[in-house]
Amino acid sequence: xxxxxxxxxxxxxxxxxxxxxxxxxxxxxxxxxxxxxxxxxxxxxxxxxxxxxxxxxxxxxxxxxxxxxxxxxxxxxxxxxxxxxxxxxxxxxxxxxxxxxxxxxxxxxxxxxxxxxxxxxxxxxxxxxxxxxxxxxxxxxxxxxxxxxxxxxxxxxxxxxxxxxxxxxxxxxxxxxxxxxxxxxxxxxxxxxxxxxxxxxxxxxxxxxxxxxxxxxxxxxxxxxxxxxxxxxxxxxxxxxxxxxxxxxxxxxxxxxxxxxxxxxxxxxxxxxxxxxxxxxxxxxxxxxxxxxxxxxxxxxxxxxxxxxxxxxxxxxxxxxxxxxxxxxxxxxxxxxxxxxxxxxxxxxxxxxxxxxxxxxxxxxxxxxxxxxxxxxxxxx
Amino acid sequence: xxxxxxxxxxxxxxxxxxxxxxxxxxxxxxxxxxxxxxxxxxxxxxxxxxxxxxxxxxxxxxxxxxxxxxxxxxxxxxxxxxxxxxxxxxxxxxxxxxxxxxxxxxxxxxxxxxxxxxxxxxxxxxxxxxxxxxxxxxxxxxxxxxxxxxxxxxxxxxxxxxxxxxxxxxxxxxxxxxxxxxxxxxxxxxxxxxxxxxxxxxxxxxxxxxxxxxxxxxxxxxxxxxxxxxxxxxxxxxxxxxxxxxxxxxxxxxxxxxxxxxxxxxxxxxxxxxxxxxxxxxxxxxxxxxxxxxxxxxxxxxxxxxxxxxxxxxxxxxxxxxxxxxxxxxxxxxxxxxxxxxxxxxxxxxxxxxxxxxxxxxxxxxxxxxxxxxxxxxxxx
Numbered sequence: 001x002x003x004x005x006x007x008x009x010x011x012x013x014x015x016x017x018x019x020x021x022x023x024x025x026x027x028x029x030x031x032x033x034x035x036x037x038x039x040x041x042x043x044x045x046x047x048x049x050x051x052x053x054x055x056x057x058x059x060x061x062x063x064x065x066x067x068x069x070x071x072x073x074x075x076x077x078x079x080x081x082x083x084x085x086x087x088x089x090x091x092x093x094x095x096x097x098x099x100x101x102x103x104x105x106x107x108x109x110x111x112x113x114x115x116x117x118x119x120x121x122x123x124x125x126x127x128x129x130x131x132x133x134x135x136x137x138x139x140x141x142x143x144x145x146x147x148x149x150x151x152x153x154x155x156x157x158x159x160x161x162x163x164x165x166x167x168x169x170x171x172x173x174x175x176x177x178x179x180x181x182x183x184x185x186x187x188x189x190x191x192x193x194x195x196x197x198x199x200x201x202x203x204x205x206x207x208x209x210x211x212x213x214x215x216x217x218x219x220x221x222x223x224x225x226x227x228x229x230x231x232x233x234x235x236x237x238x239x240x241x242x243x244x245x246x247x248x249x250x251x252x253x254x255x256x257x258x259x260x261x262x263x264x265x266x267x268x269x270x271x272x273x274x275x276x277x278x279x280x281x282x283x284x285x286x287x288x289x290x291x292x293x294x295x296x297x298x299x300x301x302x303x304x305x306x307x308x309x310x311x312x313x314x315x316x317x318x319x320x321x322x323x324x325x326x327x328x329x330x331x332x333x334x335x336x337x338x339x340x341x342x343x344x345x346x347x348x349x350x351x352x353x354x355x356x357x358x359x360x361x362x363x364x365x366x367x368x369x370x371x372x373x374x375x376x377x378x379x380x381x
Numbered sequence: 382x383x384x385x386x387x388x389x390x391x392x393x394x395x396x397x398x399x400x401x402x403x404x405x406x407x408x409x410x411x412x413x414x415x416x417x418x419x420x421x422x423x424x425x426x427x428x429x430x431x432x433x434x435x436x437x438x439x440x441x442x443x444x445x446x447x448x449x450x451x452x453x454x455x456x457x458x459x460x461x462x463x464x465x466x467x468x469x470x471x472x473x474x475x476x477x478x479x480x481x482x483x484x485x486x487x488x489x490x491x492x493x494x495x496x497x498x499x500x501x502x503x504x505x506x507x508x509x510x511x512x513x514x515x516x517x518x519x520x521x522x523x524x525x526x527x528x529x530x531x532x533x534x535x536x537x538x539x540x541x542x543x544x545x546x547x548x549x550x551x552x553x554x555x556x557x558x559x560x561x562x563x564x565x566x567x568x569x570x571x572x573x574x575x576x577x578x579x580x581x582x583x584x585x586x587x588x589x590x591x592x593x594x595x596x597x598x599x600x601x602x603x604x605x606x607x608x609x610x611x612x613x614x615x616x617x618x619x620x621x622x623x624x625x626x627x628x629x630x631x632x633x634x635x636x637x638x639x640x641x642x643x644x645x646x647x648x649x650x651x652x653x654x655x656x657x658x659x660x661x662x663x664x665x666x667x668x669x670x671x672x673x674x675x676x677x678x679x680x681x682x683x684x685x686x687x688x689x690x691x692x693x694x695x696x697x698x699x700x701x702x703x704x705x706x707x708x709x710x711x712x713x714x715x716x717x718x719x720x721x722x723x724x725x726x727x728x729x730x731x732x733x734x735x736x737x738x739x740x741x742x743x744x745x746x747x748x749x750x751x752x753x754x755x756x757x758x759x760x761x762x
Contacts, residue, residue, distance in 0.1 A: 010399050126507070164509075
């Protein structure tokens, strides 16, 4: 038995570091921020740009690389959730492999919304077992949520984000001037994630939304108060993500609104945006919380009043107890056997529950239905 | 400018830990080692088994899970390098997604050679952004090399391991009884990686191979001295990998024999095994080292004598300077702009060179040709 039970213990401390920087007018030729990462001379960049962004900013982006004498391959990625596919992932990889780039000092640059930065992040994580990448969100959803963390993903086998990785970017540049060309529906889409953070974490942010949210939606966050709200939301998000970057703890407050939403997005072939799905989930979760006396009637009303005030669109067509129950059980695999549903515990705080019953969901759905009947929150775009 | 230059610095220390354990008769029903990781009761396992192993050990493996009342889905993976493909990667993922498993406590189990553990490692790293996996190498190449580290990979766009990840396993179980059914050519395949470690790192291992290597090839490493050599090789490999687990340092001693070999495997549609390609590279690299006076004539002879003695097969048909030069330049992308070719610096030591010229390669090829003409090392299987 002498040789038979040899055992080697491998242990390694890995330091993950990156910066999220707000930096307007990133593609102004005199702005060197984007080139602060990687090789500067005699170098190449593989750039993936969302087709919506390409429409407005194509010349600016091309000219930037030309001005800095960088051999850039610019790939236009078709906008929309349905393009978050294995086919597009492989298409980008083939284009990248044929370009190609150095493994360490020629970062891939992703310019677009959450769909694009998620796909490109997965490309970056798997090409040669990982090459560096930089994210530049151009939607509000990307700005406050998808781009600032390290999660990448593509849809697979009819399931949202079923494949992906944790891939820290080298840097995230937040340039809110991109929001000026974003349609209102997509501004509201991102607002839902800001609202999420306000409800479970930050009552000051909640109050800011109450007093200034609607005007920020109108200004597309281009004014001072808009900048303040964005900073506060990004800061709150990063505060939640940083200590649990690889989700070792599966009880995550930022998963508020992200349980039942999965079903609305996955089990229905709808045109629902992510934030819109999250909003329905938050409404149901808030009602569930109120029925457990975690939220007072006043607090629940404050949430629904804010929803109305912001103009975010609560679509309740998809809300049925069977779908919600099916989704909750699917999510248990993802949360390793427990429901771990985040519910607000008063405003600005959060608890996790593992014992939601079907009957409770039935009753919450009924309550939501009553609420949307009374309130005229179904808007037309 | 007050809001405009906000900056968040994200920093996280991640601890990577896993164990490599030599554990014979792993699938004996009374052996609980494999179930020491993950949930034990009312649980499931997704198991991927190499078709060669399935042939010999199918009943044993099935009975093991049945005995322990584990709902196991056993997938048979076709043996051979050509199956290290995106199609097979996606096929496994679809099967897994339809099974399915809990995200954290029902580890995927990979039983097979380097091809299989590389593909399954990539599956594990990308399914739900990472689920745990256990590796059980059944070839000598897997035992001493592919399985003990954290690299996963598949071939893509005609390039070897172009996609993949660094994915630490939960545990690696080394059960050398699997080697008893391994064909001799595959024993020799793994011996090439042991020889690599002996040349650039461990002169005691080199001496052990000189005195006992040939008999271990015959016994398929089932005797005491075989166990000793395997332990020494695994220990040496892990000593190299552990401090540089994510290849932050691209100058890696274990890349000895892994520069030109890439071209033999990638640019030629041959049936060459990985170790066979590595062997040709080591022979050329040793000749290059000797021509730079890094190895003495005696040391070079000792290496070639050991090659002959072990019976590993040096195939020089593919050796041509143009292919080697093309490969070296491709590898520069992977090594971020520098050649970083490891050459032995005396036996047991290693240096990295960045200035290999085409003429030097031409002359090394000529020398190798002369050597293989004189020595009758081309064996038939």
